Each structure stands twice: as structure tokens, then as C-alpha cells.
Amino acid sequence: MRISLLRPVEAVGQAVLSAVAAVGRAGQLGLGAVRALRKGSIWGPHLLPQMAKIGVDSVPIALFIALFTGVVLSLQASYTFTGAIPLYFVGTLVGKTMVLELGPVLTGLALSGRVGANIAAEIGTMRVTEQVDALETLAYDPNAYLVVPRVLAGALMFPMVVLLANGVGVLAGWATSLSLLDMSSQEFLKGLRLFFRSWDVWFSVIKSVSFGITVTSVGCFFGFGTTGGAEGVGRATTRSVVVSSMIILVLDAFWAAVLLK
């Protein structure tokens, strides 16, 4: 009886302790990665392959998402504006929305599933198969070997993918306006240029860098924390996607509050 009454309290304590332990492990991972930046000879050779894997291989899915996002944005803007607001504001809405919000966020969410899950699964498998332990045995810093190239590749390539996605999304909206809406290029470009600020592009880049670091770091974190064989790998992968997606949305709001004041 006494034990059952104390279980909720015990559960709260366990949750708090595990959260604090997770923060501690994340801090350890981050500090270890920062320290491992000095070991360029270890992570250097792996950077370009990771850039290709994280960035180049993600371009098709990112552009696919951006393409249809641009189309939908254009059509929905036209549907919303008809009869009330001049249609050239379709260009404004497509440009602003793609660059400021949907380009980085949708790409980040998509890549959290593709890249984050991949990293978590890869490192988790290495962890459960004791390959990480083998690296340590061979005097390889796992952070320098596994974490740094992935995080750097994510930080470098996410903005590239997002920029391409932004461009494709705007072009898709433009093409949609010309083909499906009763608009001319002049009208669309007028709206596109109307409220365009170069800061918008910087804002998109800053967000995407933070998303890249988040997705790769969270993948590495859950990968390193994987236990329990294949099932543990699957659990780490799922958690990695969920947590990185949540952090992306939180960061999205954070950057909007900080940078768009």
C-alpha cells in the first residue's frame, strides 16, 4: 500500500533525474564535440562525405517539398486575395512565406526525418554493436570521428539546401501564377519585390544553420545513448526525429521573436 502511494512521486523523481542526466549527457557531447574540433585530422576526411550525404542527398526531397509548397502557396494566396487585395500580393506572400518560414522549417522537418533518423540509426547501431567502444579502444575520439563531421556538415549544408528550396519554391509559385492564375510576370515580380529585404535571406540562413546543428546533434545524441540492440536503435531513431522536430519548431519561434522584432 505504502509502495503504491509513493510510486507517482518516484516516477516524478525518475523523470526529473533522467531529464537532468540527459541534459548532462548533451552537455558532455557538446563539450566533447567542441574539444574535438581541434582534431581536424580525424574529422576532416569525413566532412565532405557527410556533406554529400546530409546535403546533396537531401536536395531532391527538399526541392520536391519546396516545389509543391510554392504551388500551394500561390494558389491559396490567390484564393484568399481575390476580390479584396490586388493579386500582385501573391508574389509578396509566396516570397515572404517561402524565405522566412516554409523553406527553412519544412526543409528542416523533412531533413530531421531523413538525416536525423539516419544519424541516430547509424551511430546507435555502432553503439549497440560496440563499434564506438572499438573506436575508443583504438584511441579514436568518437566525437571527432562521428559527431563533428556530421554536425559541421549539417551546419554547412542545411543552409544550402534551404536556399535552393527557397528558390525553387518561389519559382514554383511564379510559374503557378503565370499558368494557373490570371497574372503576369510583371505583377508577380512587383509583389515579390515589394517588401523584399535582403535580411529575409539572412534570416532564412541563420534559421537553417540552427536547424542543421539541431538535427545532427540530436541524431548523434540519441545514437550515442542507444541501448538494447535493434529495438533500442529503432527507439533512438524515433526519439531523434520527434525531439529534433520539436526543437526545430521551438527554434523557429525563438528566431522569429529574436530576429524579427
Place this chain on the structure above:
Amino acid sequence: MSKGRELLVGFVIIAAVAVGVVGTLWLKGVHWGRPLEPLQILVPDVAQLTPGDAVVFRGVRIGRVSTIQVEPDGQAVRVSVNLEEQVKLPADAGGVVAPESMFGDWQAEIVSRSRYPRYHFYDVPKVDSTADVRVIGGYTIPELTRLTASAEEISTNLANLTNRLELAFNEQTAQNLSRAIDNIEAVTREVRDLVNREAAVAASVTANADSALNEIEQASRAARVSFERVQQLLSDAKMDSIMDNVQLATGDIQKVSGVLANSSGDLRGTLASMDSSFARLDRITAQLESGRGSLGRLLADSTFAVRAEGVLEQLDLLLKDLRENPRRYVRLSIF
């Protein structure tokens, strides 16, 4: 890692950077290779004008706003623009900062000041007039949000006023007000009648006063003549002689009476004396009757007594009228 993968990474990076940089420059409207003509506009404030907004001349977009800076003294804002076309601007050019549309986009338009005489363009200091870059004064049209805010404030005040009127102006107030209006109308009517009456009284008083003054004047003139005559009479020596003669004649008569009483013997002498006295008396009487001498003239002027009496009567009437109707002699003025 294969060369193809490396090439692919490089291509993606270059393409992404190109999309970001070129797209940004293109959307910002940067024109490569074309000469730009700088121009500065000084305005009191810029409202929602921002760098990158259009600069328009005669409806044609000829440039963009590059920078916006508040002047060090805080009295104006310096808007630097780059004109992309070689356009000859008017000598009295001014900048009008205004909304381009109703949806928040603004522009700076270069205009001739003579076309907008009611706009108060900012006066460019002489220091700026001698600068290398041409500086023109500008005028900022109040933005719609300010006008809307003012209108909202006015409408709020009107609403408050209406509410107060609604609270104060109920049915009882309306009835009271109606009665008050009726009363005011009656009072106005009475005042109008009173004014008419007082005007008539005033006219009558004025006429009476004029008449009284004329009569007083005539009376005073007659009195003056009479008094002069009396004075002349009193001052004339003939009066004394006449009185002496009368006294002498009286004495003679007394003597005659005495003589007659005492002596009846010398009747002739007495009669002679009587004749002499009577002759003397007759002479005096004749003089009096003929109007010669002061007393004669006084006695001969039959109008003197009448006039004097008329004057006294008029004076009595005047005093009586003054006591009874003092308002006639007080000037009444209403409004």
C-alpha cells in the same frame, strides 16, 4: 569518396550560394554596370519609407532608397537615394514621401514644388546646398494609420459626447427644454413690447424736453429782458427824481390840505398851489402814460407781467413734471 560526389557537393554549394546572392541582388533591383546618380532628400520624418523602396519621377520608377538616417540635430531625416536613370530633375525639385498603395508600401516621389504649393517642403540648410550631392527638401504625407488613429480618437470623443448627451438629454430634459424655449419666447416678446413702449416714451420725453427747453429758453429770454429793464430802471436817476416829484407832490397836497384845513381865506393861493401841484402831477402822469422814463416804460410794457407770469407757470409745471415723472428727464436706453 568519388570525384563525382565531391563535384556534386561543390555544385550544390555553388548553386545554393548563387541562388541566395543573385536572387537577393535581383530582387533588390541592383543594376550592374549602370551609373547611379546620388540624391538626398531631407524630410521631417519618413513614416514607413524603408531602404529599397522605389523613387518615382513623373510616375516612372527611376531609383531606390539606399539609406535613411536621422540628422545629428534630430530635426530631420536624410533619405539617400540612387537614381538609376539619367533624368534631368526640375530646378525646384522636392521629394514627396507617400504611400505607393493602400497596402503599406511607400515611395519617394520627385516632384516640382510649384505643382504642390500647399505642401510644406523641408527647407534645406545652406550647408547642404553647397554639398557635392544634390540635396532637396521633402514633404511626408501623413500615413493612413495616423489619420485612422486621429479619426478613431475623434470618433471615440464623439461617442463619449453622444453618450453624455444621451444620459443628459432624456424626455424630462426635453420637456424642460421645450418649456424653457417657450418661456424664452414669451420673455422675448415682452422685452420687445417693452422696448417698443420705452422707445415711444423716450420719443415723447424727448419731444417734451425739447418743448420745455424751448419754453424755458423763451421764458429766460423774457426774464432776462425784464430783469435788464428792472435793473436799468433801478439804476436810472430819473426814477429818483420822479419819486422825489411824487413825494413833493404828495407833500404839496398835504400842505394844500393843511392850508385848506387851516385857512380858507386864501383860497386863490391855495387853488393856485393846487393847480401847480395838479399840473406837476399831470406832467408826471403824462410822462408815465407816454412811457417815457424807466418807470413809464416799465408800466407801458403790458406783456411784461404776462410773460413773467407765464414763465413762473412754466417753471411750476416743469418742477411738477420733474417730481411726478423723473423718468422723462432720465435717458432710458435698452440694448
